[in-house]
Amino acid sequence: MHPTAADAASKFDPSRAGEYAQQSRIALAGYDACHELSACMLAASLGAGRTAQVLVAGAGGTAQEIVCAARLEPAWRFTAVDPSRPMLDLAMARLAEVGLASCTQAVQGVVEDLPAMPLYDAATLIGVLHHLPGDDAKLGILKAIAARLKPGAPLILAGNYRAYASEPLLLAAWGERWRMQGASADEVEAKLGKILQGADPPASEEAVHALLAEAGFAAPQRFFGSLFWGAWMARKRGG
Template sequence: MTTSDDGATRKFDASRAGEYAVQSRIALAGYDACHELAACLLAASLGSGGRADILVAGAGGTAQEIVTAGRLEAGWHFTAVDPSRPMLDLAAAAVEQAGLAKRTTSVLGHVHDLPADWRFDAATLVGVLHHLPGDEAKQAILAALAARLKPGAPLILAGNRHSYAGKPLFLAAWGERWRMHGSDGSEIEARLGRILQGADPPQSDEDVARLLAGAGFERPDLFFSSLFWGGWFTRRRI
């Protein structure tokens, strides 16, 4: 993330980090499938069985990008970047449990804090963009990623899009999903309130494509969708 996302970073304090693994799977129906498809797309684009350096921006929490892709490809090394210490600590624990600690470098900070001459074979940005307020902050992190990718390198981008209030049926279905998992009315209201707090998703798939183009990426392909959530595959322009 960039320096303009300090409010987003503060949202992921120790209390929120502690419930992240469970709540993220309720909020995103298909959480594991999205990460599995992302790993498969990277392997298909980079070629399986080789060595690659993967930048994982906003890696904190479950580190699911690393855990899933690391099990698929034994030759990949991951650089996990996150500005939230509690979230990065959770990610480190997940990586350790998966036996991937020796293949993962953790960096507390932002993408633009990485050395300017580092170049990666691929990158992921999952569950981050909709927490950044305004186009400027979104464009900044995408540009920082593009600057640290090799020409033609793939990027997996995933996160919420659309105005939450603009899709009331999706918002209501979100609440029903928590009810399906045992929450009562007050709990659902609180959950939705926390999601809506400070969130600023891109307004459409076209908005996502515009932001990516402005940062130096090719037009993205949508590979996953679940209510507000979308997952896209793109490449840094050569």
């Protein structure tokens, strides 16, 4: 396992994995909408009703990207990769609960662990990039995904961007979002402190574009935003 991926995965221990479904929906206003639109963007890109092999990097947790995509496109098949065993187990349990486990292959590890062939028709990387420290780790996972995609294949990339402290009003609104869900003032302060110390989002949308370009993707199109969160679709160059 790549050391940076191991460091990121270590944060998602069994206790954090267990609360992930609830906490992620508070942290990201529009969580379900983002995942639904991600599936719609992929279907619009690939063509409705076709078969496809989809790589889902960082799939652990709710498996929401697979749930939405599989319900929209039942002929798609998924390879779910995550370095955190508790998070991957949680994802597969969710898929079993909704009757979708049979369409998904689970792989504990990182994208680099996957074989070079066959190539995938599409990929997703949702809620992962801001957990990887430094641009080298971010670029590494994007390059690994690009190497396993067919030319012209779409990637859905979604996550936080911009340094949190650089946008004090958005950060304060994020705190109010937690307060709206019943957190006390002390709990809000603790959550914001943990956020400020525990993640390393790309510095700007331009930085996201630059990472994608260097990894081998064409200019992305943003289709969703919520406070610090953005979601883009980009195609692997060459198609």
